[in-house]
Amino acid sequence: MAEAHSAVAFSFAVTHEGLDVNFDREVLHLVWQSGIRSWKKRIARFKNNVHCGVYPASLQSLWATVGALAAMHFSGKVAVPYDIVERLLQYLPGRTNAWQVVACSVTGLGVWLSCTYTLRYTLKMLFMYQGWMYENRGPGSKVSKATMLWLAAVKVLTMGRKPMLYSYQGSLPRLPLPTVKETMDRYLLSVRPLVDDTQFQRMERLAEEFQKGIGKKLQRYLVLKSWWSSNYVSDWWEEYVYLRGRSGLMVNSNFYGIDAIMLHQTKIQAARAAVIIHACLLYRRLIERQELEPILVQNLVPLCSWQYERVFNTTRLPGIETDRINHLSDSTHIAVFNKGRYYRVPIYWKGRILKPCEIEIQMQKILDDPSEPAKGEMHLAALTAGQRKDWALARHNFFGKGINRTSLDVIEKAAFVVCLDDIEYNFDPNDPDKLDQYGRTLLHGKGYDRWFDKSFTLCIGTNGRVGFNSEHSWADAAVMSHLWEFVLSEEVENMWYDEIGHTVGTPEFEPPAPTRLQWDMPAPALKEIEGAYIAAQDLLSDVDLRIYVHDHYGKGFMKKCRVSPDAFIQMALQLAYFRDAGKFSLTYEASMTRLFREGRTETVRPCTIESSAWVKSMIEGNASKEENIKLLLTACQRHQKGYQDAMCGKGIDRHLFCLYVVSKYLEVDSPFLKEVLSEPWRLSTSQTPHGQTSRLDLKKHPKCISAGGGFGPVADDGYGVSYIIAGEDLIFFHISSKKSSHETDSSRFAKQIERSLADIRDLFEKK
Structure with missing residues (x-):
């Protein structure tokens, strides 16, 4: 108890002379300083919130607006539009100079707020445009006129003022809600390579019954939520996927x-x-x-x-x-x-x-x-x-x-x-x-x-x-x-x-x-x-973790192949998994939806009809290298389109998840949703981003890049794969699985990844 006694900063004792109080002045000084610091932070936070709340306008423009209106009013040479100041003076106690200044200030504030919110909502409308995401960015590619006009408008509205961390929050659009039909069509397309004809026909029937039946009612509730909340997914995702999970972290x-x-x-x-x-x-x-x-x-x-x-x-x-x-x-x-x-x-x-x-x-x-x-x-x-x-x-x-x-x-x-x-x-x-x-x-x-x-x-x-x-x-x-x-x-x-x-x-x-x-x-x-x-x-x-360092080639070679590095790696993982497991599997790749307010993630499904066609071609070995390259490029383009769709709010899984949450609230069973959400993700993947801060010059410090990170396997008989493209010639793969599973082995899968990446390199090098 000595530590507890020595930590006491205030003590008192009742004596015959009265109440004897002892203060530790140093601690009281620290308490005072802490309070001062707290209030300074509150004031600074309030000031920052005001600055962010009016972006892309600035508080300086408010004073300029009020000053301009006051000058117009007092000069008498230029009339204030619609005589707003004069009309306002009719409701004030007098026409002294002080009250005229008040009238000018109120009018200026109103004009400034109108302009500010017009700018903010214009910026919000511009950020709703997503055509730029689908534009080709390779050498020699042309940008559409619509995107050029959009680029110019955004630059004009955001120029001249450095944004703060939360400056854009009020201008970000809400996550769009897809229709049930759009999600059903995308879902069926994504599961086609995973099932045979009989199973696919069954899934088509279940999807159609859901779309024409209970799906309509569930969607109406989601439409209401998408109007009312800033993001129709994020709060439920945090609550039901994370906070209600009862297993260990x-x-x-x-x-x-x-x-x-x-x-x-x-x-x-x-x-x-x-x-x-x-x-x-x-x-x-x-x-x-x-x-x-x-x-x-x-x-x-x-x-x-x-x-x-x-x-x-x-x-x-x-x-x-x-x-x-x-x-x-x-x-x-x-x-x-x-x-x-x-x-x-x-x-x-x-x-x-x-x-x-x-x-x-x-x-x-x-x-x-x-x-x-x-x-x-x-x-x-x-x-x-x-x-x-x-x-x-x-x-x-x-x-x-x-x-x-x-x-x-x-x-x-x-x-x-x-x-x-x-x-x-x-x-x-x-x-x-x-x-x-x-x-x-x-x-x-x-x-x-x-x-x-x-x-x-x-x-x-x-x-x-x-x-x-x-x-x-x-x-x-x-x-x-x-x-x-x-x-x-x-x-x-x-x-x-x-x-x-x-x-x-x-x-x-x-x-x-x-x-x-x-x-x-x-x-x-x-x-x-x-x-x-x-x-x-x-x-x-029970954790089997293998970190594979691939230093044979990296982003530099992938760009020479005119292929998205992420799509390149995802195709290599598809080939590696098929060789490891002898079949295709439902594959999870995390994509962000932070282009929208309070956005978190969406699922990209890398196992597609196009990727499976390329993998089968590589396994069978009957196609020429030119045909394999063509199939690979087609699969990569399809994957890139799926990734872009996910980022733009056109994904599959978050919409299905929210429909399922509504069904549980309404206590209605949906055979379609129950089956879809019980499907295991035996290959769960994620790319660790880097280059998010502009302060680090990787050319000057090429070795100053993290080796990335990883996570545990999602399925008991599956793999968790996290990767970071760490440079022009370096990729780290963090592969996890469970030792108790007879179907998986992280070291074996790492070798399959190495082999797949080598096979893809050979396709292009010996073309």
Whole structure:
């Protein structure tokens, strides 16, 4: 209890002389400064919201409008249109100069608001145009007149003012709702290569019955929701796909990201942790001030920035039936885990973010701490890895009050969690197993050394290599990869380390010391924790993860083939899977819908009639290389069209998902929806984006690119494949499956991918 007593900043005692009150002036000063900082942030947030709310207009134009109207009115030489000022003066108490200024100000505000919202809605209408997505961008291709006019209009409306992070939010269109017929036609086309004629005729019959029957009623409710809400999918997707899931987050939901493994600037754990933490805090400040550049496709069309709000200060809290996302507007500390112990680490001092050299001192104090974990503390985070209902009950029963509640609050209300691991993270081109282990460490660790509920957990190896583990419900992987890209670029663009590997700079003061969190676990709590730990071990021991580094060729060769790199890789995966499994499978590829307000993802179905025709041609080996190339190009074009459709709100699966949710609310059964949504995704794929920030010059720092990241398998007998096209000659594939499955083997599938990519190269090189 010594730590608890020393933490008290205010105490009182009743004496014969009266009430004796003692204040710790330093702490009260900190409280005062914290309040001042909080109010400054509120005022700044309000100001930023006003600036974003009037974009593409500016507040300066308001003063100009009011000034112009006042000049027109008082000069008497130029009449104010429609005599608005004079008419307004009739309702004011007098005609003194002061009241005339009021009338001019009100009139100017009205005119300015009218113009501002006209501009905003004009921009919104322009962003509804999607023809530019389908224009050919290759050498010699021509742009249509409609797209040229659209480009000119958007540039005119957005020129002259730098947008803030949320400037475009009010101008983004809503996600369009397809008709039931459109979705049925697309669905039937997507399943044709997966079923025989008899099965296809059956699916056609079910789809027709649904379209002419209950589908009409379900669609009417969705039409109403699409009118009323800003996005007809996102809230239900977050609730039913993520928050209502009762299985553990570890492996099943959370994903991971890896360091820029070609670089290794320091091997000092505390120094690397300090720089990465500091870079994350700089990124948080950019979000808070809305100074982070919004991502623009083709440097013109904005992506929705809604998900950035919850990158920091966010935790997924468990519930009996459904979880909830708890997001705080601010947090002044991080939580750190090391050797089974948890610490609260302040990240501000006297109104500023701590410098890397100051954070390194804090991290080193934690590493040097000889104290042992409290009972149950070591495996505590295994609760966040296990079944959500079990964690919710344990949290209610054992962490609802007292010292456990206080310590849990520190973790859940932290800006993020940092794990100072006691093992190295290694990469050796001659030993692939080391990179595989690196990925496993980040995906699940030891089952108890990641706080899986947190928006993200930074993981730092003893040799200075880093990575992260991220919860998935609050945002999609592209948002975390943007943060990660910023962090790595911030590190390489600045000289943070000296020649020994420590952080540069001199601390201006002794940074606030980390504080050990205190726990008091009763026997039933210890039993729950150990049960969760055992379950976590069973789950992680079943993961088969292989990270394949393909360095024979990359994006450069694919572009020479006049093929979209993503389509190129997806076709290679189709060929690899058929060789591995001997059949085609329903394939999932994630595509974003952030061209629309609050958009998240849509599914692209890479297994198409065209892709299956090419795969069969390659397997049978009877066609000439020219015919195989023609089939491949046709399949890639079809895939690219499917990807574009998904981005433009013309996908299949999110519409079907929402129709199913409505049917469950209405308590009506649909054989068609039930069968469609029960189909397993045995090949689940995703591309990790990079190049989202303009601040990193990859030509100057070609090695400063993350090795990407991955996720666990979606189906028990399937593969999860994440890939990143890391350069002109480098691709990373993160392949996961389950050891308990007799149908899958991640190493075997990696070899099939390597073989497929080699076969495609041979098609073009020996043409």
